[in-house]
Amino acid sequence: MSFLLQTALLARRRLLETLRQPIWVFMGISVPLLYLALFAPLLPHLAGGPGLPRGGVLDVFVPGILALMAGGAGMGAGWIAIGELDSGVIERLRVTPASRLALVLGTVIRDVIVFAVPAAVVLVVAIPFGFHAHWAGLGVLIVLLALLTAACSASSAALGITLQQIGSLAAVVTGLQLPLTLLAGVLLPLSLGPGWLQGLGHANPMYYAVEAARQLAAGTLASATVALGFAVSGASALLAVAWATRCYRRAME
């Protein structure tokens, strides 16, 4: 009980923080909209090719964009963690009886909300551009990608606390972000690529989430791909949260 209360209090604190800096909310939503407005118009010319059904390119592209948003929403956690190491906030919280898991989840929950709300907006905006919405599938898709956000958020926080330097964190996160994104087939499905590329993709947890997301967006709920997506994303989130909790427990020793 007190654990749930602590988590709720800490998540609320984070959300207040976000709402006080609306610029980030604005940025979070404008980037995917820019993809829709400036990148999506290129796609119809590719329609009918492998992996891109005629008349349904957005159905392939939008889930990818959502996955990009899911990852992006969690990336900031490490920067916040370093800031809070420097200002002593983490140290102060560690001396309170607050659960270390609650400290991690407070940020994770905020990041999930910061992903989910703009994601819903993007879905609605995509419809007039020709996106076919299967609402049940999209509901499950948001849940799936929320797990991805959680995994990114907790990993980023753990990396931040471990590295303790903004510069090193930036190098590691940007260094990982691009290959992870490309090897997930976010912008174009990996099935367009050669075998070695698809092989590399299979080593990327994000790939399974994106594959599952495409099926869910198409309205397929019960499939092995979806189940695998959930299994991989869920396991990643669990591992990352456990890692971050461990880091909070030992921060600054």
Next chain:
Amino acid sequence: MTALRKTFRTRRGEVEALCGVDLSVAAGQIYGFLGPNGAGKTTTLRILSTLLAADSGTAFVAGVDVRRDPAEVRRRIGYVGQRGGADIEATGRENLVLQGRLYGMGRVETERRADELIELLDLRPFSQRIVRTYSGGQRRRLEVGLGIMHRPEVLFLDEPTLGLDPQNRANLWDQLRGLRDLGTSILLTTHYLDEADQLSDRLAIIDHGRVVAEGTPKELKQRHPAGVTITPRRGTADPAALARELESDPLVGEIRMEGDAVRLEVGDATTGLASIFDRLRRRGIEVQGVSLREPSLDDVFLHETGRSLRDAGDPARREAAA
């Protein structure tokens, strides 16, 4: 039972931050850890407040074993680190309320306590402002408030007045004395001599991970001689004669000639001076001028470690402690 006892030894990394610190601190007082940067003060405080595990040794805070039951220790202590730790994107009041709730206080009680602290620490004019806009002194007061929100038995403060201007320091001292008078035991680290001297009821001088002296500031200083400079009146005696006269006095330590004056070390200046003057008067030596320099904690530090506190501080240790 609120008496504090601790005994521990630790060895951390390649640098021995603490090499066997044994101390017991009674409840209800302000206890200071004085020492140069990197002496092991912060490490000690962090072990006592469950942030760091000692490699060996045991520590009890408010009767609870820090290693065995850190969760219970956390409930009983407040901690204000060097970096403070207020949430700068929230208001002062939000900070206090969240802190209270995390300690398991009820909503109503938390609100009441927050108002109480806002009065006690003079936070009223800015308690609804975002902390980022606070001055150093305002922020430090709020951070002390965070440390005592849940009415801890023991409050740990790591360099509480670092970076504060003299007026804010004096205010904070008054507030800390007020807290002690309300029954909170306070343990603080400082590298300021005057802070250790004027604020602490007792103190331990720490250097290179060891306690080199312990006692009330008065006791510590009394163990060390005062410096007395006496200028004899011309015609009654010259400085050399005066020095000869006092050489055999058991109260007088080292004697040094300084121009037409003599500088003496006097073990206990309060009683010693009177007897020295008596002796000189009996010999017909008149005194033209006297100046007295009471021993300071820096003299104590110098005596115990062979270095002045102002020059001490070891960069390698400082980094290891950070």
